[in-house]
Amino acid sequence: MVQLRPSATSAVFVNIDVLSPSSASADQLLQLDPDVKLGTLLSTSSATYHGIPWNVATVNLLDSVLGQPGKVEVAYSNRSTPYKIEFSAPPAMFDAYAQTFNTIFASFNPTS
Numbered sequence: 001m002v003q004l005r006p007s008a009t010s011a012v013f014v015n016i017d018v019l020s021p022s023s024a025s026a027d028q029l030l031q032l033d034p035d036v037k038l039g040t041l042l043s044t045s046s047a048t049y050h051g052i053p054w055n056v057a058t059v060n061l062l063d064s065v066l067g068q069p070g071k072v073e074v075a076y077s078n079r080s081t082p083y084k085i086e087f088s089a090p091p092a093m094f095d096a097y098a099q100t101f102n103t104i105f106a107s108f109n110p111t112s
Helices: 026-032 034-038 091-107
Strands: 002-004 013-018 040-049 052-062 069-078 082-089
Touching: 026 034, 026 052, 026 069, 026 082, 034 052, 034 069, 040 091, 069 091, 082 091
Parallel strands: none
Antiparallel strands: 002 013, 013 082, 040 052, 052 069, 069 082
């Protein structure tokens, strides 16, 4: 996993994970995601970047450890290798960082 943060103490982050091989579709992986299952699903969509189809969900959730609300956008792809890209921020900061996340997301191009 690679994690990107504006600073070491920031509540905003982007995680990029290469997952174990799976025969599950991107939609199935998305439906099994812990944040999607535990949070309040706000929307789902699909996107294609660099010829790679992604299934995306935006979720409101309450962080049970910190007791702070969060908003998460999580995307899965499983063309030949499954990937998960996740963007998380406190709700008040989510929109301010969403464009930066979408730029990172659109530029992601795995080599395998």
